[in-house]
Amino acid sequence: MEAADHREPPPAGNRLVPPTSPAANIIFYGGRDIGFSPHGPYWTKMRKIVAMELLGARRTKLLRPIMEQEMAKLVGLINTKPTINLTEMMLSFGNSITCRAAFGKIQKQEEVFLPFIKQFMKMLGGFSLVDLFPSSNLLRLLVANAAERKLKKVHSAADAIMETIINDRLAKRSSTVAAGGNDDEDLLGVLLNLKDTDDLGFTEIKAVILDMFLAGSDTWTITVEWAMSELMKHPRVMEKAQREVRKVFNGKGVVDEASIDRLQYLQLVLKETLRLHPPGPLAIPRESKETIVVNGYKIPAKTRVFVNLWAINRDPHHWAQPEVFEPERFLNSSVDFRGTDFHYLPFGAGRRMCPGMHYGLALAYLSLANLIYHFDWKLPHQMKPEDLDMRERFGIEVKRQNNLIRA
C-alpha cells in the first residue's frame, strides 16, 4: 500500500513566534533554550550547538554503551519483577539515559533532579487560560498567579540543583584537564567546553540541559509504549516483528544498537506507530510573515499558525484506511521521517524540525527490539486484542490514558 505523495512546499518565510506560554517562559529562563526561543541569531547559535555537538550522529555513537548498559538493566528488572508498570518503567529508563548522557553518571544530586522534570512536564502540558489569552493582565492576576508562584518555586529548586551539579563539575574539570583529559564525554562537559568559544553563559547551559530532559526522554519512551500497545493489539504484526528480531540477533544473545539497521520490518512498525501516535501532536507554532492562501483559506500576515501533525498523519486524502495500523503501507514506499513528505511529519519539518530525530529513533529501535527479543507479551485473561484500551491523554504530548501493566 503506497501513501499518495502530495508534495506542497511550506508557506514561504515562516518564522517562529516569541514564547508566550508563562510556564515555558519560567522553565526555560525566558526562552533561552532552543524549542521556545524565537527565530533569530540566538536560536541559530543554540540550534547549531545542539544539532552538531549534542545530538549528531557522532554523539549518538558515543552514547551507545550507555544505551546498551541501561537497556540491560531494564531487561534484568523485567525479568526479576513479577508485576511491572511498563509505562513508569520506560519513563524512568528514558530519564536515566538522559541523565547519564547529560551528566555522565547518576549520583545523589542527579536523582533529586529527576522528580522536577516530571513536575515541569505536567505544568507545561496542563491547560492554562493564560496561554490562550497571553496579553490579558487581568486573567493573569486572577487565575495564573498561584500557578506561577508554584512553578517559580519548583524552578528555583531545580535551578539550585543544576547549579550544584555544574559547580561540582567545574571543580573536577581542572584536574581532568591537568591530567590531559578533555571532559567531553557528556553533554555538560561539551557545553562547558563551548562556554568560552561560543560565548555560552551558565543560564544558557542550564536551559539547554532542561530542553534535553523535557524534549529528549518522554518523546521516544511514549513512542515505544504506543508501539508495544499496537503490537499487542495486532498479534500478526507482533509475531512478524519478533521473528525478525530473533532471527537477526539469535547468534548474539543480546540486541545491540549497531545492528539495528538490519531490522527492516521493525522500522516499518516504528514508522506506522509514529504516523498514528506522534508524541508531539502539534509542531512548534509558526507565524506567517506575509499574507498567503493555503487550500483556499486566506492567512493574513502575522497570524500564529498551529500545525496539527497528528491530524495530517491521519488525513484520509493522503492515507488509505488511515485509522488502521498497517506497517506494510510503508513497504517499498519512499515516505520518510525527514520532513520532506508533508503528509507524514512526526518530527516536524523545516528549520525547526526535531534535531533529536536520530538519537530518539536509535533509542526507540533499541528498546523495542529488546522488549520483543527477550520477552513474549500476551494480553491477560483471554482479553481480545480489539478490547485493549487505546485512549489518549490530553496534554502537550499524546500519551496513553492508562498505563501498560504486566500483572
Ligand code: HEM
Ligand atoms: C520519537 C522521538 C521524537 C519525536 C517524535 C520528536 C518530535 C518533535 C517535533 C514534532 C518537534 C517540533 C518540530 C517542528 O515544529 O517542526 C520537535 C522539536 C524538538 N525536539 Fe524532538 N522529537 C523526538 C525526540 C527528541 C529527542 C530525543 C530530543 C533531544 C534529546 C529532541 C529535541 C528537540 C528539540 C530541542 C526541539 C526544538 C527544535 C527547535 O525549536 O529548533 N527531540 N521534536
